[in-house]
Amino acid sequence: xxxxxxxxxxxxxxxxxxxxxxxxxxxxxxxxxxxxxxxxxxxxxxxxxxxxxxxxxxxxxxxxxxxxxxxxxxxxxxxxxxxxxxxxxxxxxxxxxxxxxxxxxxxxxxxxxxxxxxxxxxxxxxxxxxxxxxxxxxxxxxxxxxxxxxxxxxxxxxxxxxxxxxxxxxxxxxxxxxxxxxxxxxxxxxxxxxxxxxxxxxxxxxxxxxxxxxxxxxxxxxxxxxxxxxxxxxxxxxxxxxxxxxxxxxxxxxxxxxxxxxxxxxxxxxxxxxxxxxxxxxxxxxxxxxxxxxxxxxxxxxxxxxxxxxxxxxxxxxxxxxxxxxxxxxxxxxxxxxxxxxxxxxxxxxxxxxxxxxxxxxxxxxxxxxxxxxxxxxxxxxxxxxxxxxxxxxxxxxxxxxxxxxxxxxxxxxxxxxxx
Amino acid sequence: xxxxxxxxxxxxxxxxxxxxxxxxxxxxxxxxxxxxxxxxxxxxxxxxxxxxxxxxxxxxxxxxxxxxxxxxxxxxxxxxxxxxxxxxxxxxxxxxxxxxxxxxxxxxxxxxxxxxxxxxxxxxxxxxxxxxxxxxxxxxxxxxxxxxxxxxxxxxxxxxxxxxxxxxxxxxxxxxxxxxxxxxxxxxxxxxxxxxxxxxxxxxxxxxxxxxxxxxxxxxxxxxxxxxxxxxxxxxxxxxxxxxxxxxxxxxxxxxxxxxxxxxxxxxxxxxxxxxxxxxxxxxxxxxxxxxxxxxxxxxxxxxxxxxxxxxxxxxxxxxxxxxxxxxxxxxxxxxxxxxxxxxxxxxxxxxxxxxxxxxxxxxxxxxxxxxxxxxxxxxxxxxxxxxxxxxxxxxxxxxxxxxxxxxxxxxxxxxxxxxxxxxxxxxxxxxxxxxxxxxxxxx
Numbered sequence: 001x002x003x004x005x006x007x008x009x010x011x012x013x014x015x016x017x018x019x020x021x022x023x024x025x026x027x028x029x030x031x032x033x034x035x036x037x038x039x040x041x042x043x044x045x046x047x048x049x050x051x052x053x054x055x056x057x058x059x060x061x062x063x064x065x066x067x068x069x070x071x072x073x074x075x076x077x078x079x080x081x082x083x084x085x086x087x088x089x090x091x092x093x094x095x096x097x098x099x100x101x102x103x104x105x106x107x108x109x110x111x112x113x114x115x116x117x118x119x120x121x122x123x124x125x126x127x128x129x130x131x132x133x134x135x136x137x138x139x140x141x142x143x144x145x146x147x148x149x150x151x152x153x154x155x156x157x158x159x160x161x162x163x164x165x166x167x168x169x170x171x172x173x174x175x176x177x178x179x180x181x182x183x184x185x186x187x188x189x190x191x192x193x194x195x196x197x198x199x200x201x202x203x204x205x206x207x208x209x210x211x212x213x214x215x216x217x218x219x220x221x222x223x224x225x226x227x228x229x230x231x232x233x234x235x236x237x238x239x240x241x242x243x244x245x246x247x248x249x250x251x252x253x254x255x256x257x258x259x260x261x262x263x264x265x266x267x268x269x270x271x272x273x274x275x276x277x278x279x280x281x282x283x284x285x286x287x288x289x290x291x292x293x294x295x296x297x298x299x300x301x302x303x304x305x306x307x308x309x310x311x312x313x314x315x316x317x318x319x320x321x322x323x324x325x326x327x328x329x330x331x332x333x334x335x336x337x338x339x340x341x342x343x344x345x346x347x348x349x350x351x352x353x354x355x356x357x358x359x360x361x362x363x364x365x366x367x368x369x370x371x372x373x374x375x376x377x378x379x380x381x382x383x384x385x386x387x388x389x390x391x392x393x394x395x396x397x398x399x400x401x402x403x404x405x406x407x408x409x410x411x412x413x414x415x416x417x418x419x420x
Numbered sequence: 421x422x423x424x425x426x427x428x429x430x431x432x433x434x435x436x437x438x439x440x441x442x443x444x445x446x447x448x449x450x451x452x453x454x455x456x457x458x459x460x461x462x463x464x465x466x467x468x469x470x471x472x473x474x475x476x477x478x479x480x481x482x483x484x485x486x487x488x489x490x491x492x493x494x495x496x497x498x499x500x501x502x503x504x505x506x507x508x509x510x511x512x513x514x515x516x517x518x519x520x521x522x523x524x525x526x527x528x529x530x531x532x533x534x535x536x537x538x539x540x541x542x543x544x545x546x547x548x549x550x551x552x553x554x555x556x557x558x559x560x561x562x563x564x565x566x567x568x569x570x571x572x573x574x575x576x577x578x579x580x581x582x583x584x585x586x587x588x589x590x591x592x593x594x595x596x597x598x599x600x601x602x603x604x605x606x607x608x609x610x611x612x613x614x615x616x617x618x619x620x621x622x623x624x625x626x627x628x629x630x631x632x633x634x635x636x637x638x639x640x641x642x643x644x645x646x647x648x649x650x651x652x653x654x655x656x657x658x659x660x661x662x663x664x665x666x667x668x669x670x671x672x673x674x675x676x677x678x679x680x681x682x683x684x685x686x687x688x689x690x691x692x693x694x695x696x697x698x699x700x701x702x703x704x705x706x707x708x709x710x711x712x713x714x715x716x717x718x719x720x721x722x723x724x725x726x727x728x729x730x731x732x733x734x735x736x737x738x739x740x741x742x743x744x745x746x747x748x749x750x751x752x753x754x755x756x757x758x759x760x761x762x763x764x765x766x767x768x769x770x771x772x773x774x775x776x777x778x779x780x781x782x783x784x785x786x787x788x789x790x791x792x793x794x795x796x797x798x799x800x801x802x803x804x805x806x807x808x809x810x811x812x813x814x815x816x817x818x819x820x821x822x823x824x825x826x827x828x829x830x831x832x833x834x835x836x837x838x839x840x841x842x843x844x845x846x847x848x849x850x851x852x853x854x855x856x857x858x859x860x861x862x863x864x
Contacts, residue, residue, distance in 0.1 A: 096680040219630055409685065
């Protein structure tokens with residue numbers, strides 16, 4: 001098992017894996033583009049349905065995970081060498097490694113390197129010198145961010161569920177798993193946020209089962225029973241009664257009206273009759289917010305009554321009131337605010353949001369660190385009559401190499417002098 | 421005049437030969453012969469295939485080959501950058517390229533494509549066998565001149581394999597950018613625009629970004645920028661230039677040779693200076709590539725083609741709402757040209773055109789598509805072009821719905837003219853324009 005793991009790890013952790021996998025997806029994307037305009041959606045659907053594509057996509061987070069393990073191990077090995085706890089200087093850990101005949105030059109070399117503003121540590125047969133700060137934590141942050149991004153995309157693609165429901169004031173919250181507590185109030189108000197212009201609050205009353213009062217806003221979306229609550233559009237839920245001279249028995253129905261914002265029309269057809277009632281929210285007074293006019297208090301709806309293609313008349317009817325003319329009667333005993341809401345079951349979102357945080361942290365710190373305090377290290381270990389000298393730099397490599405080469409010259413010079 | 425058309429193509433070919441000769445410096449005779457043979461076969465094959473294959477198929481094949489070469493360029497630049505930043509990566513395939521067979525195949529393929537692109541200027545009845553012979557001979561003469569010029573270049577001037585590919589592909593793209601149906605940059609910009617639109621929309625849905633109802637207009641305007649034509653252009657520019665920049669970066673990031681084992685400072689510095697000199701000479705071709713790609717993008721964005729774009733003629737409807745356009749009147753509807761009209765009804769208006777297709781059937785379409793802002797269409801040889809996204813639509817597909825095709829309008833063909841329902845026309849225009857301007861101005 002260990003041998004299998006050792007053989008697979010270099011393949012899985014290869015830096016070629018992400019570009020290769022992404023290139024393959026790109027080629028599939030191009031192929032799909034020849035057949036449909038909905039290229040991305042189609043590619044997502046293919047990936048969701050195909051085990052092979054899903055497994056291929058899963059290679060990317062796996063790759064980043066193994067790279068985190070590998071780079072952490074590499075970093076630990078370097079730290080052990082630098083601290084003198086290990087004399088196993090592997091050339092692949094460093095940019096340059098050379099061997100020179102052993103000499104007792106460490107004290108002089110330590111002084112020389114200290115003069116070049118390097119911090120030094122001499123432990124018996126090892127001398128380490130370094131300056132600057134390592135970018136390893138930022139590198140790990142970046143790799144973790146990328147891991148989260150692709151893991152999030154994978155989880156989101158394969159597990160996301162969307163249930164669109166009407167959340168109606170005074171009605172129980174229609175969660176995908178059943179019915180939640182009652183929505184006591186829906187409010188739309190001005191926001192002082194620099195991004196959001198309005199806030200929408202859906203208040204959930206305390207339930208008899210012991211759940212306390214909760215309110216759901218717009219962003220960040222609230223999590224309720226494993227689903228994110230994503231408000232999409234506003235609307236009206238109404239109960240209407242209609243009777244006409246040729247329809248004396250009348251017709252009544254509850255109806256959800258998608259007529260937001262003011263000016264947009266939605267209609268209710270009276271079954272078994274030629275009547276159709278077209279509703280709209282009247283335009284508010286000049287200067288007031290059309291979106292908030294209804295949500296504040298105004299619940300009067302404009303309507304047009306059609307019989308076949310013939311317009312009989314227009315009018316307006318207040319919530320709780322009615323309108324009567326020529327034997328026709330329309331009343332709205334109940335009108336309530338409504339929010340068309342998606343209940344999104346998708347834990348991949350948490351990973352994608354975490355990505356933003358990791359990238360932000362890594363991005364903010366990396367550039368100043370790389371420009372002003374790049375890590376430069378060199379280590380000299382004396383063993384079996386040989387000094388092994390190694391050097392690496394995360395930035396400022398040319399100047400660092402100059403200091404390293406001069407240090408090597410000094411070691412070689414003293415070696416020659418010692419041998420007489 | 422035909423000879424003048426050849427100039428950019430044969431000049432590009434001569435520089436391709438120069439780059440190939442320097443890139444395969446050990447295989448000069450093979451490269452010269454294979455390249456010229458490839459060019460001749462490509463040019464002659466394309467010329468004769470125009471007579472036996474549908475024009476769109478042939479152009480589509482050559483454009484696809486150019487697209488594949490651009491993808492290859494991308495792949496090679498990514499490999500180059502990976503190799504420069506990771507010591508563990510070992511070059512593969514370069515040994516084959518150094519053999520006469522590898523060099524010959526590369527030169528022949530480049531020649532084949534360059535010849536095919538050059539021969540495309542002969543399409544449309546303007547080219548004869550004499551023109552073809554002239555093209556091949558002129559290309560051979562200039563290639564020979566390039567071979568002599570290459571010998572005069574200093575030995576220190578070197579070309580890396582990725583730099584060579586960059587040079588060859590950029591010159592082929594430059595050459596093809598003057599031919600409307602082979603141009604890659606404008607279609608690329610359009611695809612990028614659509615791709616970004618799809619991606620942003622999907623991303624916002626995925627991370628549950630609220631709809632415009634809840635967002636401040638300024639924030640929504642910023643999001644809306646991602647849906648515009650400009651994003652397509654700049655995104656296209658990024659994709660266009662990135663491989664060349666990656667090749668430059670890869671050369672710049674190449675690690676200098678290890679000199680730690682040398683104990684003479686002067687010798688170390690000499691070795692490092694020589695390595696830096698070599699590195700700088702490798703930068704020359706990729707830098708020129710950036711300039712050439714810039715030229716290709718410019719020629720694509722400002723093509724030297726004049727589109728037929730008549731001023732819309734105002735029309736009115738009869739009391740029953742019918743618009744009637746006579747076949748022979750102020751304009752001849754059967755002349756194969758696009759004829760634009762403007763219909764006004766109260767505050768609303770609709771712009772549309774009537775066109776007789778090469779197959780001899782009429783089509784009536786809105787001067788707008790279902791995707792882009794309604795900037796309208798112009799007519800070029802064998803196609804119409806959407807002014808907004810620069811997509812070319814072959815004449816025989818005009819009248820079919822979908823993509824960037826003009827939105828078709830129902831009409832009735834009568835013996836003496838075309839009849840269109842005014843209300844249908846106005847409603848169709850309003851719905852289309854509302855959808856496209858909403859989509860491109862920030863609607864999700």
